[in-house]
Amino acid sequence: MATTTIQVRMDTAIKQQVEQKLKSMGLNMSTAVNMMAHQIIRQNRIPFEIIADNNDTKLDGLPKSVNADKMTDEELRQSLLQGYQDAIEGRTRPAAEIVAEMRAKYNL
Numbered sequence: 001m002a003t004t005t006i007q008v009r010m011d012t013a014i015k016q017q018v019e020q021k022l023k024s025m026g027l028n029m030s031t032a033v034n035m036m037a038h039q040i041i042r043q044n045r046i047p048f049e050i051i052a053d054n055n056d057t058k059l060d061g062l063p064k065s066v067n068a069d070k071m072t073d074e075e076l077r078q079s080l081l082q083g084y085q086d087a088i089e090g091r092t093r094p095a096a097e098i099v100a101e102m103r104a105k106y107n108l
Helices: 012-024 029-043 073-088 095-105
Strands: none
Touching: 012 029
């Protein structure tokens, strides 16, 4: 099997913390990245949930994340109703526009 090298930009402190955690599991960064890549292929998605430090924290007036599994039935109903009202009243944006904005904002 041919291999290739990849480069990833990461905060130095984060890298050190990750390497320490991986070492305690008997792994290194390369093995962990390869494991994640195989799971992405197998599951056809990012193989873990990405959550905010605090779901109540807001960014530009919007929740950082919404996890229906952690909402009450009433919270979910209200969230769905708000989305429906936004769509009816034209408070929408094309997905391509949002993706382009995120790419620019996060240097993706």
